[in-house]
Amino acid sequence: MTSQIAFFGEPEAGSPRPFSLATRAGGLVFVSGQSAPHEPAKGILRGETPAEQVRQALAHVAAILAEAGSSLDRVVQMTMLITDPSDYAACNAEYVKHFPNGLPARHTARFGVPTDAKVAFACIALVGEGNAP
Secondary structure (H helix, E strand, C coil), X not given: CCCCEEEECCCCCCCCCCCCCEEEECCEXXXXXXXXXXXXXXXXXXXXXHHHHHHHHHHHHHHHHHHCCCCHHHEEEEEEEECCHHHHHHHHHHHHHHCXXXXXXXXXXXXXXXXCCCEEEEEEEECCCCCCC
């Protein structure tokens, strides 16, 4: 096992984001909290419903995991953050579709953000077999 830590999606100089999107160390990938991307000027919309936002946020997490040498099917622990507890059932209904081979351990917490995000995810995943650079 290596003691090296690899950083993915480090913030650019002057960025208000003081963290990397993910780090990889000891055979694990740690993904920072991610909501669905939202850049209207580029035609990227996070979605309006909880299900749309779950789908887009998990696609974003999956892309980060892939860059770090892992995937959603290697997630061992997920954190789901929601802004409105009344969205819990709708978020869960979409969430389970993304883990057909088994649901990772998960905890859910309520959070507040200065955006219209309804849900965000953070996770820990195993590095994929043979995918680590």
